[in-house]
Amino acid sequence: MDIKAYIESGILELFVAGQLTENENKDVQKMMLKHPEVLQEVLEIESAVIKLSSAMSPSDNKHLLQLIKDKLQFGGQDVKVISIDKPRYNWLTYTGWAAALIVGAGLLWTLNQNKQLESQVSEIDMQNLYLEQQIEQAKTDLAVKENLLNILRDRDIISVPLGGQGDFTDSYAKVYWNKEDNSIYLDAQGLPNAPEGKVWQVWSLTLNPLTPTSLGTIDNFNDDDNKIFTITNANESQAFGITLEPAGGSETPTMEQLHTLGVVSQP
Incomplete structure (x- = not known):
């Protein structure tokens, strides 16, 4: 298999995004175990996702509120003001909008935090997988070296x-x-x-x-x-x-x- 073509196919990005089927996920995991360059590419994609998530952090409240306003089409056009007799209805209307903004901001922040946590957990899993692979490779190398030493120490050599x-x-x-x-x-x-x-x-x-x-x-x-x-x-x-x-x-x-x-x- 052409590993470069496999990496460039886009399947690793779909794997990180969780858009593959269970069988497809298993196939990608097998490729990561077999080809270190595939595992490295997945780790780099994970890292890029985490950096992008951090860049979209809701620390900038003005940006977040504007995003919610845009979604709700609030402030996108000139607002026509209609006068009514009972001012308490105006108060309730504004309160409803404020509550919607607050709840929306909270939902977006929670979703962003969950995605960051999932990305961090996934990266840790990949790092553990890579570490396990390195340990197994070290065990194999040690076994090969011990076998070679036994051969070289043979009295008939x-x-x-x-x-x-x-x-x-x-x-x-x-x-x-x-x-x-x-x-x-x-x-x-x-x-x-x-x-x-x-x-x-x-x-x-x-x-x-x-x-x-x-x-x-x-x-x-x-x-x-x-x-x-x-x-x-x-x-x-x-x-x-x-x-x-x-x-x-x-x-x-x-x-x-x-x-x-x-x-x-x-x-």
Whole structure:
């Protein structure tokens, strides 16, 4: 689904306004749980509604009274004065208008306060929902990290440090190779972000004769915070190297861009 198009469709505004059906509300809530950007947009809409409600606060009594007068068509046109014999009827008439104004003002103020309270409660609910989502994400991240630590501590894992080469002495990485399931875990924290139009490419090497075999490119390197990647390796590797290649990768490593290299220790 195109999330941008979904946000721009106007359904989130209807959700905040309470104009959706129960099923539609459930669909929007599912989208908020699944896509943080949808949840953020709802929070921003809620905030805008609260600000607008505050701007319409009845603190300006003159504005409120004028609004009620306009609704009642009181003062909108010149009033024709009719003289009557009994002045007490005039008093009752004015009293009725004053009572209507007071009751109307009270109703509008109460309605405005209720809407503000509902908006505040709704925003708190959204914030709690967002906080719960963050907690669940943290639990998931912790479980992933604990699982990774257990893998790296396995006695059968082969650790291969990759040191910086040539002009790239500050670069480093480490390969954790599990020969039982033909997988390696690459910790590439010591590599800089790939420049635009370039990617990091990982190589398995046999040394005699020197034969490089590509293990693939790391296309999401710049966006990954942990810089730990899982790569399949079914080769009888004697060494591992990482080069910087054009986007899409290369058939053979560009030796001038060999940043790290490490030899597998023999048992």
